[in-house]
Amino acid sequence: MSPLRVLLVEDSEDDALLLLLQLKRSGQQVQHMRVDTADAMRTALQQQWDVVISDFTMPRFSGEAALEIFREVGLVCPFIIVTGTIGEESAVALMKKGVSDFVLKTNLPRLPGVVERELRESQLRREKRSAEEALRISEERYKLAMQAANDGLWDWNIRDHFVYYSPRWKAMIGYGEDEISSSPNEWYDRLHPDEREQFRARLITYFKRLTPLFELEHRVNIKDGSYRWKMTRGLALYDENGRAYRMAGSQTDVTERKRTEEQLLHDAFHDGLTGLPNRALFTDLLGFSLEHRQRNASYLSAVLFINLERFRFVNDSFGHRIGDQYLIEVAERLRAILRPGDAAARFAGDEFAILMDDVREPSEVTRFAETLQSVIAKPLGLGGHEFFPGCCIGIVFNSTDYRAPEDMLRDADTAMHRAKKKGVTKFEVFNRDMHASAVTTLQLEHDLRRATERREFILYYQPIVDLRCGRLASFEALIRWMHPSGRMVSPIEFIPLAEELGLINQIGRQVLEMACRQIVEWQQRQPGYAPIPVSVNLSGKQLGQPGLVEEIEQIIAETGLNAPSLKLEITETMLMENPEIASEILSRLRAKNIKVLMDDFGTGYSSLSYLHRFPSDTLKIDGSFVSRMTESRDGREIVRTIILLAHNLGMTVIAECVETEEHVALLREYGCDYAQGYYFGKPLPADLTAELIQSNPTWD
Numbered sequence: 001m002s003p004l005r006v007l008l009v010e011d012s013e014d015d016a017l018l019l020l021l022q023l024k025r026s027g028q029q030v031q032h033m034r035v036d037t038a039d040a041m042r043t044a045l046q047q048q049w050d051v052v053i054s055d056f057t058m059p060r061f062s063g064e065a066a067l068e069i070f071r072e073v074g075l076v077c078p079f080i081i082v083t084g085t086i087g088e089e090s091a092v093a094l095m096k097k098g099v100s101d102f103v104l105k106t107n108l109p110r111l112p113g114v115v116e117r118e119l120r121e122s123q124l125r126r127e128k129r130s131a132e133e134a135l136r137i138s139e140e141r142y143k144l145a146m147q148a149a150n151d152g153l154w155d156w157n158i159r160d161h162f163v164y165y166s167p168r169w170k171a172m173i174g175y176g177e178d179e180i181s182s183s184p185n186e187w188y189d190r191l192h193p194d195e196r197e198q199f200r201a202r203l204i205t206y207f208k209r210l211t212p213l214f215e216l217e218h219r220v221n222i223k224d225g226s227y228r229w230k231m232t233r234g235l236a237l238y239d240e241n242g243r244a245y246r247m248a249g250s251q252t253d254v255t256e257r258k259r260t261e262e263q264l265l266h267d268a269f270h271d272g273l274t275g276l277p278n279r280a281l282f283t284d285l286l287g288f289s290l291e292h293r294q295r296n297a298s299y300l301s302a303v304l305f306i307n308l309e310r311f312r313f314v315n316d317s318f319g320h321r322i323g324d325q326y327l328i329e330v331a332e333r334l335r336a337i338l339r340p341g342d343a344a345a346r347f348a349g350d351e352f353a354i355l356m357d358d359v360r361e362p363s364e365v366t367r368f369a370e371t372l373q374s375v376i377a378k379p380l381g382l383g384g385h386e387f388f389p390g391c392c393i394g395i396v397f398n399s400t401d402y403r404a405p406e407d408m409l410r411d412a413d414t415a416m417h418r419a420k421k422k423g424v425t426k427f428e429v430f431n432r433d434m435h436a437s438a439v440t441t442l443q444l445e446h447d448l449r450r451a452t453e454r455r456e457f458i459l460y461y462q463p464i465v466d467l468r469c470g471r472l473a474s475f476e477a478l479i480r481w482m483h484p485s486g487r488m489v490s491p492i493e494f495i496p497l498a499e500e501l502g503l504i505n506q507i508g509r510q511v512l513e514m515a516c517r518q519i520v521e522w523q524q525r526q527p528g529y530a531p532i533p534v535s536v537n538l539s540g541k542q543l544g545q546p547g548l549v550e551e552i553e554q555i556i557a558e559t560g561l562n563a564p565s566l567k568l569e570i571t572e573t574m575l576m577e578n579p580e581i582a583s584e585i586l587s588r589l590r591a592k593n594i595k596v597l598m599d600d601f602g603t604g605y606s607s608l609s610y611l612h613r614f615p616s617d618t619l620k621i622d623g624s625f626v627s628r629m630t631e632s633r634d635g636r637e638i639v640r641t642i643i644l645l646a647h648n649l650g651m652t653v654i655a656e657c658v659e660t661e662e663h664v665a666l667l668r669e670y671g672c673d674y675a676q677g678y679y680f681g682k683p684l685p686a687d688l689t690a691e692l693i694q695s696n697p698t699w700d
């Protein structure tokens with residue numbers, strides 16, 4: 001046990017010894033110092049003491065003065081006064097000043113007990129004081145943490161209905177320190193109405209201790225009127241009855257994360273380019289519509305499956321930037337004419353779909369399809385080019401008891417392909433027969449791929465006659481597909497499919513090779529004759545093929561052909577649709593001595609005014625105009641005018657589908673240069689063509 005450190009304030013050495021004797025009686029070791037002046041007292045107090053025992057009256061000092069100095073220093077040890085007598089009043093006054101106890105000189109044996117008790121109490125006081133200190137420090141730290149934390153903090157006194165909101169909590173919703181009271185309503189009233197109920201419910205389940213933590217993401221109305229997403233977390237303290245009486249927690253701003261999540265969700269169901277719903281979302285919507293139909297038999301809805309014509313061409317020839325803008329514009333046009341409640345979607349590439357909900361009668365849908373087509377077809381200016389978009393539409397009504405949206409989409413797709421083939425109105429309503437024909441198309445697709453690989457195509461040649469002298473002038477090469485079944489398939493059937501499947505470039509190359517080789521062979525067989533040119537049809541899609549001109553050059557070089565013997569036919573529609581790229585290719589071909597003629601003239605956008613822009617010197621009047629010559633005066637006038645105009649522009653004119661003597665007579669009258677058609681001869685296989693050349697025919 002360490003010795004008791006005692007400071008004695010005592011003028012008499014003997015009295016001091018007496019006191020010490022008393023203290024040591026119980027075997028306590030004592031270490032002491034005696035002082036009897038203020039100065040000595042001050043010096044002594046620079047050390048640590050366990051107890052101060054002071055005489056009350058001294059010649060040069062006093063117990064009261066000693067107490068004063070003791071208080072100044074701020075010691076916490078007991079201060080005991082030993083005195084002969086003391087009045088009750090002054091004793092009370094001294095105790096108020098901090099005296100721990102009094103011991104009468106007549107009762108000195110009490111001293112050890114008093115000292116011991118006072119030491120104990122002082123120890124308790126010290127402990128209490130340091131506990132208080134610790135509390136104060138920790139509270140201050142907590143306060144600091146609250147102010148510094150990035151999260152807002154709150155501390156809710158549930159019994160007394162007030163909430164401590166940290167400055168950060170207030171700042172996070174746009175308010176200053178003094179702008180928010182400590183009412184729980186400051187919080188509750190700012191919750192988004194959509195989440196208030198959830199907030200309450202969560203709180204209740206937490207208070208019932210069904211969840212380990214209160215946690216909720218919710219929106220809070222902030223000062224500028226907008227809402228921000230917050231994540232609130234909290235923990236409660238429970239009283240002995242299991243009631244929560246205090247709850248504290250944090251509030252984190254999660255707005256950015258929420259936005260990202262919402263964006264991701266949006267992206268998963270929308271097309272990034274046009275912002276329209278994507279196939280997934282559309283299929284969902286269609287699913288709802290079908291369910292509705294299950295409950296309400298009179299409910300009619302329709303799906304329009306839309307395919308843009310020639311989009312791939314635009315994209316390939318003008319680049320993706322123009323292609324993208326093209327799609328965005330089309331999407332805008334679709335949006336603009338939707339009835340309220342209908343949905344438009346982009347499926348892929350050039351495929352769009354519209355769901356028309358709650359249709360009164362089928363004609364409402366077909367009328368809409370007509371409007372849609374005329375809206376889509378408006379000229380479209382992009383990057384200095386002018387485009388003429390077009391679309392085919394497949395329509396399917398939900399009346400045929402569809403269960404799955406996919407089935408309805410499949411049939412809409414089938415109807416769309418049917419519409420594509422039709423050419424004129426370009427929309428088609430699905431019917432049951434189409435299903436069978438869709439299967440046939442699928443088969444054809446497969447066969448066509450194989451045919452391209454195995455080179456199952458051959459060329460037929462149709463004579464073109466000089467109308468002035470009736471002599472054979474050239475041939476047009478026309479492709480035929482010898483299907484393994486023995487059937488000869490017409491190009492009208494498979495060329496559009498080949499274009500769609502992306503096989504056309506390969507097929508086009510095969511045709512060019514065959515034609516060039518054939519011309520060379522004929523020329524070699526009869527070297528004496530002037531070479532007879534052959535014209536080869538080029539699909540508009542091929543114009544978009546990179547390196548087309550180089551490929552043609554390469555084929556010519558490989559086959560050893562004399563370039564002027566090859567001509568290319570490109571339809572007017574294709575030329576007009578992509579004037580820039582077409583004129584560029586035409587000029588480059590012309591520079592290589594390969595002529596291009598404009599096929600099917602008159603079926604396009606009647607672009608007589610555009611004619612001079614093309615470096616083409618021959619046009620072929622479409623067969624339909626030739627046929628109509630004999631039907632009406634107008635029919636004749638059209639052909640006459642085309643010929644006149646072309647001649648004025650310095651162009652040569654060929655008429656196709658010339659079938660009768662009357663046709664020939666009229667064309668001659670109008671000054672048409674060349675003619676082609678069954679009247680002069682049907683397309684013939686190569687061997688029969690060779691015989692024809694040899695017979696050196698003339699027609700009159």
Ligand code: C2E
Nearest residue numbers: 478479490491492495511537538539657658659677678679
């Ligand atoms: P086109 O280039 O306008 O060819 C003329 C079409 O009219 C040919 O049909 C020909 O057989 C037909 N025809 C010729 N004379 C008469 C007639 O007096 N009366 C009638 N009613 N028809 C006549 P074909 O061979 O079925 O070709 C159809 C279309 O297929 C061609 O139209 C052309 O656009 C395309 N085509 C043909 N061969 C090829 C080819 O090798 N490549 C590409 N890309 N397309 C081709």
Ligand code: MG
Nearest residue numbers: 476537569599
């Ligand atoms: Mg042709």
Ligand code: MG
Nearest residue numbers: 599600622656
């Ligand atoms: Mg033609």
